Amino acid sequence: MLKFEDFKPITLNDIGIIKEHQINYPPVHSDNSFTNMFCWNDYAAYRYLMVEDSLIIISTIEGVHSVRGPFGSENTDLFLKTVNLAAEIGGEYAYQIFDVKTREKFSRIFPDAKMNPDRDFFDYIYKTSDLKDLPGKKYLTIRKHLNKFRNKCRYTIESITEENLYEVEDFLIRWCEWKECSKTKVFGYEKDAAVSSVKNFVKLGLSGLIIRVEDNISAISIFEELNTDTAIVHFEKGLPDCQGNYKGINNETAKVLSDRYEFINRESDLGLSGLRDAKIRYHPCSFAEVHYVKAEDLIKVIDL
Known part of the structure; x- marks a missing residue:
């Protein structure tokens, strides 16, 4: 018993x-x-x-x-x-x-x-190659937005390390202020979860990417292995400073993961209609x- x-x-x-x-x-x-x-x-x-x-x-x-x-x-x-x-x-x-x-x-x-x-x-499951290459007509609109981001925003890519974790934590606080997390319970819990992942980043064995625009963090992703053929992206956040940065961090993350993982799990939509539309727009190959x-x-x- x-x-x-x-x-x-x-x-x-x-x-x-x-x-x-x-x-x-x-x-x-x-x-x-x-x-x-x-x-x-x-x-x-x-x-x-x-x-x-x-x-x-x-x-x-x-x-x-x-x-x-x-x-x-x-x-x-x-x-x-x-x-x-x-x-x-x-x-x-x-x-x-x-x-x-x-x-x-x-x-x-x-x-x-x-x-x-x-x-x-x-959970939304995607082929890593699809998120990396954005092939065919179904990704045409996403490719256009991504190209606009690349042409408009002068940005750099770097890994999340122990040296820049404090900046990532500050970025998450600013993201939550922009999203008005205090008004939506799920955003508040998500912010707390994301900050916890940053505070314990090394002990949890996590990896991540940063997009900087004019030296400031514009978007981040935090990820790790879920199983032998699937990586999981726990958090993917962007500020409204440069339109298209979400598509940028998504694509750059897929590039990093493409050599090792066939699939990327981008977690659920929590029943939020805007998030559901965004995840469906990337054409998942299956669901967990x-x-x-x-x-x-x-x-x-x-x-x-």
Whole structure:
């Protein structure tokens, strides 16, 4: 039997345990990367439990728990215990499913349970070569905007390093002032997560790029490996000082990642219509989907 009290809050000290596990069982969705769980901890209060070679995760948002996993080798008994825990402590999003294998297993064992797609948290997956080369008619408008940026703005590209991290943190604060983060809760949490990634940049093993215009940071990206064929771009931000800088940082990031990764995960749109339009405009080749099952629906199909 699993209990909530068995789960340990995720801290930076747990990076070795979780990342070592994810070498053997790599995540496919950004929300299961250690960086996201650590940096968004103020929002979702992540906890974890290792059972043999399996990882189980609980997130708690505004006092409501969600359970996911187990991630590891095949273990039906542990799977059933995890689902039971979700039914006991979970709410609207009691049990969350982030991969096809788990979705198929859940459907097989609980064919009458209702799974709900959580479209707002589908990750957008792109071919790295598409973001790098912007080929064909479907990218014509983006190429035009990118060319305008290159012709209009005198800019330089550099890597994020320990020496310029303080400038990146200052840039994020200015970005948040421009976006009026205090008026939109999700932007406030995103700013906190992004600043956390910068403060712990080296320990988290992150990489990043800067676009400077007239010596000032105009746009940044922060990224890392998600799995062997996919890089994940955690944050991609730009100020309104030079139109097209978002397209510039996107393209430059793809160039850096193209030699090693076939795909780029640019995370979800959080249900924000403007962000959704922007991500769709880049023509994702697939999505890393998320589904959830409500506690009330779990209770109907399992014996507690």
